[in-house]
Amino acid sequence: MKTQLLPATDESLALAARLFEEGQLVAFPTETVYGLGAHALDRKAVLGIFAAKGRPADNPLIVHIHDRSQLEGICEVNDLALRLMDAFWPGPLTIILPRKAAVPDEVTAKLDTVAVRMPSHPVAMALLKACNLPIAAPSANRSGKPSPTSAKHVFDDMDGRIPLIIDGGESDVGLESTVISLVGEKPCILRPGGVTKAMLEEVIGPVDLAGSILRPLEKGEKALSPGMMYKHYSPDGQVTLIEGEESAVVEALRRLYAHADSEGHRACVMCFTEHVEALADCHPHDIGPKGDPSEVAHRLFATLRDLDDEKMDVIFSEVVPPEGVGLAVMNRLGRAAAFRTVNAEEIIRI
Ligand code: TXA
């Protein structure tokens, strides 16, 4: 299959809408990451998403809409959900609600719930309006790769697998939407994102955090969100996170890099802008200014993809405090590192 990569124009969006109606797949930009969409109520089309991504069938999809009236055939909306929609839609918040029968099992992985989101990206909105269909869309990466934050990332993963990619420039947030479940006793964040716990609590009161956000699932522990079971967001190289006091971290990065380099590895460090100069000999990748987790979020997946392109096999990274947007960064970075973390002071002592 030839994959067209087109800028967002009235013509390309009309073509995309036609492809959705025919049951085909189109990748499109959202404010979080690029999505790989198909008509959510068309079983066969939805199966095509799993095939193109190489995604396990038991990982459910998010249904994207442009107008709340579309939810009528999809899920049961409650008062808490309405308050969240008023506050955060359109935007990077996905809400898990009880599903309705019209939603195919392929979308929900046979769960009795469904994930819904109204994106704010103008191209996503224009496309959802042009087709006027609910669109099931996971991130447009091959399963196990970092989510794509540019049309080029999508092309790298999906060339030959889908007919059309709409280019809308770089994704603004850079990490996938916050996923909140409203089906349990208490609202619970299953995946942290740009809409933070504090922002949610301001609108609906106390919210839980799923246990496995900053650690791997324990043996026998059930994932509240099936996506959390899978190895995710990982570059091909081995990532290690370095914690500790700032100057110790910089020194530890320098020593760890030098050791890996001397052993013949293709090694590098991921560090804050402020440390790039001090680590100039350590193949530094600038993850953004210290104290600006939103910028780190924006750059993270592109950086992880660069590491693969450069065939890095050993990577040492700084970390951000796991608060606010930093929690979303550490959730993704933690998974990229399989939660391998070392303390800088201990490295220096050796
Ligand atoms: O920002 C985003 O959310 C992007 C853009 C394209 O909208 N989409 C995205 O989709 O990240 P995906 O499929 O990569 O991640 C969806 C996550 C998965 O972890 C999945 O397991 C979870 O949401 N999920 C979907 N439906 C669910 C449900 N009914 N119950 C619990 N978790 C669900």
Ligand code: MG
């Ligand atoms: Mg994904």
